[in-house]
Amino acid sequence: MSRPTAADPVDHLRLLLDRVGADWEEGTRPGETVVTLPGEHKLRTVVSLLVGERAMELRAFVIRNPDENHEEFYRHLLRRALRLPGLGYAVDAVGDVYVTGRTPLAGIDEAAVDELLGAVLAACDDPFDDLLRLGFWTSIRREWAWRRSRGESTANLAAFRAELEALEDESEEPPAPGAGGRTPQ
Template identity: 55%
Template sequence: MSERQSADTSAAETRLTDYLRSVELEWELGGRDGEYVVTLPGEKKLRTVVSLVIRPRTTSISAFVIRNPDENHTEFYRALLRKNLRLTGIAYAIDTDGDVYVRGEVPTDALDAEHLDQLFGVVLAASDEAFNELLALGFLGSMKKEWAWRVSRGESTRNLEPFRHLLEDDAGQPS
């Protein structure tokens, strides 16, 4: 890496860490050179862990969204592809295990507070806002079994409440 590239990368890292401190996001250095691991708080998905790897020309960003669905693969992946049409700077992708991530690359010199705010917002929306829909598409059978088991044992169903309308029949019984 040239001296100029090193200075550009260092400046981008400083802008990133200044931004993260100013918005009070949790972060730590990752295991790779230039990697920052940031935790975004969510509502539907409790947190989204984001990896940014700052390199001289581009910075990659990736975040785990949800594991490989148990069922309904065609509709699940079709929904992701439709959602890709509305994303800016990132896209849904799957790894070799079928787990879903959002992934993107941005010019390193564009890492300023405004762009970072937009980028983290898009990542959070893609992960958090879509989470319940993706759960219902890819894991409904498992959620129904879990709901029935919890109801039969008198266990809490609090984390499944957003799906009650899908998990109970019209008489309020597990479907």
Template identity: 50%
Template sequence: MSTVAELERVVDAALREAELVYEHPAPGRFLVDLPGTKKLKTVCGLVIGEHGLRVEAFVCRQPDENREQLWTWLLQHNARMYGVAYSIDAVGDVYLTGRVSAASVTAEEVDRLLGAVLSYADDHFNTMLEIGFGTSIRREWDWRVKRGESLRNLEAFADFVRRPRE
């Protein structure tokens, strides 16, 4: 059985090898910055325990609307995901969480898990925002158009705001 110190060495080496920005704020704890394109940065926590590795990453705050639709969408995606799953906390904020046994913690597995977290947080981020914050996105778009303000940081939602409202 691997010790916490041995698992720390494996995780640290994997993060260095991947050239990721990370902190090691306490024994058994790593905070890793995963750069994205839609979600500009996902901070992923890696927590080492006696029996394995816990993975946690905040994805988005609780939705303003369509909560059940978003939860359904997340649960449907969970069935096809590797290593982590969408979960919510007590207030409804969305996270990616997972656990790996100590025997499975290798540099390759850490890389695979971080890749999964990045992919699931980044690839689906705009869809989650459209489901859970669609009214706010459209309101902000309309307000900016009316005032002649820049739409640059909302460009990813151009097709969404132009779609007829359901």
């Protein structure tokens, strides 16, 4: 594989992104390129690649600050972080979760860009449904009930359909004899 001839590191990165078939656009900051990766669990993952003098930094939004179950939510992320190649999870001032990383410009070639984008997508997309269950289950259940009560589409909750329907079935079962209410005398 021959090395691209682009002298400017940003142009070099963009040439490599074109070669791996990544959908990108120019960012708002000098040296920034924004890549959009399609997902299976998350609709898409948006990655900011910021080229500096010696290194490229990346940041991708994973999920907003959880509503509940914070300890298990963050424990889940920390366990996954053990398997991230050169990446890590971070939270911002409001608790939203990101994947971050930094790689030397000298190490950026087509294979490295492809591997890096694959790792970012796996870190953001693969755990998404589990993170929703851990951090937003109460909201998911409320939205399901609201949509069902109004005959609205539940397509956006398809990943949780079996669990939510099972909860509905449990709540529709008649109480066992002697459970709740008055007992016969």
